[in-house]
Amino acid sequence: MKKVMVRLDNVKKKYDEKEIIKGISLDIYEGEFLTLLGPSGCGKTTLLRTISGLEKVSSGKIYIDEEDVTDVIPRKREVNTIFQNFALFSHMTVEKNIGFGLKMKKVPKSEIKSRVKEVIELIQMEGFEDRKPTQLSGGQQQRVALARGIVNKPKVLLLDEPLSSLDMKLRKQMQVELKRIQKKMGITFIYVTHDQDEALSMSDRVAIINNGVIEQIDTPRKLYDAPKTKFVADFIGESNQFNAVVVSTQNDEAIIKLEIDLEIKVKNNHYDVGEKLTVIIRPEQFRLAREKDITNCFVVKTKEHIYSGSFTKVLGKVDKKEIEFIIYNDDDYTKNEEVKLKFSSDDIVILEESNEE
Amino acid sequence: MKNKSKFLYLSPVVIYAIVLILFPILYILFLSFQTNDNYGGIIYSLTLNNYIKIFDIVYLRVLFKSASIAFITTVICILISYPFCIFISEKKPNVQKILITLVMVPFLTNSLIRTYGWIVLLRKEGVFNSILQSLNICDGPISFMYNNLGVFIGLVYTLLPFMILPVYSSVSKIDKKVLEASEDLGANAYHTFTKVIIPQTLPGIFNGSLMVFIPAIGMFFIADLLGGGKIMLVGNLIKNQFLVSRNWPFGAAISIFLIVITFLLVKLYKKSGGNMDDLGGF
Amino acid sequence: MQRHRHLKNLFIFLVFLFLYLPIITLIVFSFNTSPLNILFEGFTLEWYGKLFSNTTLLEALKNTIIVSVVSTGISTFIGTLAAIGLQKYNFVGKNFINKLLYVPVVIPEIVLGISLLSVYTLLKLNLGLGTLIVSHIAFSIPFVIISVRTVLNSMNLQIEEAAHDLGANDFKTLTNVIIPEIMPGIISGATLAFTLSLDDVIISYFTAGPGSNTLPLQIYAMIKTGITPDVNALTTLMILVIITVLIISSLIQVRKMKKEYAR
Numbered sequence: 049m050k051k052v053m054v055r056l057d058n059v060k061k062k063y064d065e066k067e068i069i070k071g072i073s074l075d076i077y078e079g080e081f082l083t084l085l086g087p088s089g090c091g092k093t094t095l096l097r098t099i100s101g102l103e104k105v106s107s108g109k110i111y112i113d114e115e116d117v118t119d120v121i122p123r124k125r126e127v128n129t130i131f132q133n134f135a136l137f138s139h140m141t142v143e144k145n146i147g148f149g150l151k152m153k154k155v156p157k158s159e160i161k162s163r164v165k166e167v168i169e170l171i172q173m174e175g176f177e178d179r180k181p182t183q184l185s186g187g188q189q190q191r192v193a194l195a196r197g198i199v200n201k202p203k204v205l206l207l208d209e210p211l212s213s214l215d216m217k218l219r220k221q222m223q224v225e226l227k228r229i230q231k232k233m234g235i236t237f238i239y240v241t242h243d244q245d246e247a248l249s250m251s252d253r254v255a256i257i258n259n260g261v262i263e264q265i266d267t268p269r270k271l272y273d274a275p276k277t278k279f280v281a282d283f284i285g286e287s288n289q290f291n292a293v294v295v296s297t298q299n300d301e302a303i304i305k306l307e308i309d310l311e312i313k314v315k316n317n318h319y320d321v322g323e324k325l326t327v328i329i330r331p332e333q334f335r336l337a338r339e340k341d342i343t344n345c346f347v348v349k350t351k352e353h354i355y356s357g358s359f360t361k362v363l364g365k366v367d368k369k370e371i372e373f374i375i376y377n378d379d380d381y382t383k384n385e386e387v388k389l390k391f392s393s394d395d396i397v398i399l400e401e402s403n404e405e
Numbered sequence: 406m407k408n409k410s411k412f413l414y415l416s417p418v419v420i421y422a423i424v425l426i427l428f429p430i431l432y433i434l435f436l437s438f439q440t441n442d443n444y445g446g447i448i449y450s451l452t453l454n455n456y457i458k459i460f461d462i463v464y465l466r467v468l469f470k471s472a473s474i475a476f477i478t479t480v481i482c483i484l485i486s487y488p489f490c491i492f493i494s495e496k497k498p499n500v501q502k503i504l505i506t507l508v509m510v511p512f513l514t515n516s517l518i519r520t521y522g523w524i525v526l527l528r529k530e531g532v533f534n535s536i537l538q539s540l541n542i543c544d545g546p547i548s549f550m551y552n553n554l555g556v557f558i559g560l561v562y563t564l565l566p567f568m569i570l571p572v573y574s575s576v577s578k579i580d581k582k583v584l585e586a587s588e589d590l591g592a593n594a595y596h597t598f599t600k601v602i603i604p605q606t607l608p609g610i611f612n613g614s615l616m617v618f619i620p621a622i623g624m625f626f627i628a629d630l631l632g633g634g635k636i637m638l639v640g641n642l643i644k645n646q647f648l649v650s651r652n653w654p655f656g657a658a659i660s661i662f663l664i665v666i667t668f669l670l671v672k673l674y675k676k677s678g679g680n681m682d683d684l685g686g687f
Numbered sequence: 688m689q690r691h692r693h694l695k696n697l698f699i700f701l702v703f704l705f706l707y708l709p710i711i712t713l714i715v716f717s718f719n720t721s722p723l724n725i726l727f728e729g730f731t732l733e734w735y736g737k738l739f740s741n742t743t744l745l746e747a748l749k750n751t752i753i754v755s756v757v758s759t760g761i762s763t764f765i766g767t768l769a770a771i772g773l774q775k776y777n778f779v780g781k782n783f784i785n786k787l788l789y790v791p792v793v794i795p796e797i798v799l800g801i802s803l804l805s806v807y808t809l810l811k812l813n814l815g816l817g818t819l820i821v822s823h824i825a826f827s828i829p830f831v832i833i834s835v836r837t838v839l840n841s842m843n844l845q846i847e848e849a850a851h852d853l854g855a856n857d858f859k860t861l862t863n864v865i866i867p868e869i870m871p872g873i874i875s876g877a878t879l880a881f882t883l884s885l886d887d888v889i890i891s892y893f894t895a896g897p898g899s900n901t902l903p904l905q906i907y908a909m910i911k912t913g914i915t916p917d918v919n920a921l922t923t924l925m926i927l928v929i930i931t932v933l934i935i936s937s938l939i940q941v942r943k944m945k946k947e948y949a950r
Contacts, residue, residue, distance in 0.1 A: 121851075128854045129848055136846070136849075137850075137867075139868055149691055152853055200853070408689060410857055411776045414776065415769070415772040415773070416751065425825040426788075427787055432806055492698060495695070511709075512886070514925055515931065518906060525709070532712060562705065562709070607855050623797040623889065630911075639795075643798070657801070663795055668924055682836065
């Protein structure tokens, strides 16, 4: 069993009677890269700030390395934060910026020097020690901000959308860099972002936060393949969602009726007849169907084809329901007004109403 | 702990604002309703007489004259600053910086010293008259000072940078691309000027006008030295009430009157979109 | 844009001539043998020698420097704290205090001068260096606050949190991070306060007492009774000091910029 580094126990945060965080409990393990992902305003940054201590919790407990830090002020917590716009001290050189935390902890000068040198090598910025932040590029500033945090060897490093101000290409580079440094240092990273690509590509686990609660916490793969709520399914990747009702059940098979007046056959999961379900089909889970009336066949009126290199995204309609699916460009497909689509009932996700609040 | 540092940060400024701004003004407000005895003392009463006295024709004349001098000074300052700033803004950026610094340099020396410099230039036996006479351009000396002209020269000279700086900052903020766009859209120079440049620099002009007009009402020493005591500004009037005729309540009433006018002008400035911090941020 | 370039340059030149004429005049006459300042008769350094034996003038200069330095120091301190505090904290009446702070900036100086005089009289304070310093503080603080606030507003607010996060306590955050970050604003505020104080005539006129004459007041008195050429010498020296300071500070800036661009 891995060691729990950060434990949140029913953390709540209220601003003027408005509850931003509605009771979140969460264990984060040592050396883990955990991402808090959610739309803006969901409370993810606030949650991060309660861990750093920059925000006080309204109720609940926070433990870092098994120690209750709920009422400990920020500078006494063994965590560091990388801020969204870096928050570098513009009057200090790179070296002074990085050494600031150590200086505040009254670490001997010679040790500061060697540790700063070490991280400067780690972030590959040798030769930039005497520059001021304004003389650095965005990516370099980002590295310095990161170095300023990790040089203190915090138990946990908190990163608040650190890449959001960088351009696309640099962001990709920095993602790789961050992951490399995290692995090398073995520090627990808690990372906040609203960018799902970033979250999925870097994290060991991702916590999807919506409206002040955790919708689901899982590995990136599981979040995509087995979303537990409609929100998660919608937020991670693209999805077609259908309301459905169980029509009949028979051993390990069930017939359910989708809102588009189509009955499909799926695996029975102890469904009751009449039970309401949500069926989630990812665009790439659709396959072109040849024969006419196989089971689980959609007849789609296409509206728009969006060419995208190796595949084409197609928007269409079944009844009045919008559908999105993908045609791989090596498929034998010609633009058509009507397309038949099939899917495997093994791939798709079915949520029971009780999974929703 | 948080309250302690809050107290440390804020108590000096709160005490300052109350003791050195609010209280003095409330006190002259109070004074303005009192009566003075003939020996400069104050008789405590509650009277509007001092305010009524302002509307006496003698004082109204001073107010009107002072306001028109301040107004004309403001207009002259605009007429000098505006082309000056536009021409400067066409220079290279570092030349602009040097020129604007050069505008500031004289004003780092004392305004009285500079006023004295004007006296040396303008007086009857002064430099201008000596030159004019030695060139035989005119017979007798020309009176450059001890009249309105002297006061205008002094006021414009002293207050010009307060117009140049805000106007320059608004002129230099105009995006050159906007001017190109305007020409591109078929506007001629006149239209570009009236429809694009002027509206964009209006806040700067307004800011400068405020910073010129209000002090121009009060600069008694310019009127004293270059007007030869013949020209009364409101500032001279107040000064006399306090130091010569020792009628403090009346002086206080005029001051309150000035404060009210100032506030009205500031209101107007804010209404036209002016930023208060620009007024003090040279 | 290049049309009428010469006319434009001529205009710029004339404005500068207007701005510098009285100063140049005084400098020239500081070397004039004729004490009457009427026309230039011959070169002399006599007035510079006389200046150093003119105790009244030197006394006034000393007072001016004391008042300016002390009032600038105090108003920069209070103003900087105030700008930070007013940005950081909310309190009842903050809006009102903020409005009050603009009063010295906008009202005619003479009004502030006579109101302070009235209060000093009410409190039976003897007019002198003390009242002069307090009065200069009174008009300087808002300018410091405005200068510092301008820089504070453009400062990244998260750097304060970053400092706390990195283990700095409130005091260290203030001294090691915030003050150095806003130093340009503090310096320009202090410069402004110092210049305003050096130059002030109107407020000093009402709040100085016997024996606390500042240079402007002394010159004011002298212009009325008869000015001596050593005033010209003093002016020349002051301008020299100012220009030296300006040149040094711009040289430092240039060197700094060169250093930054050298990379």
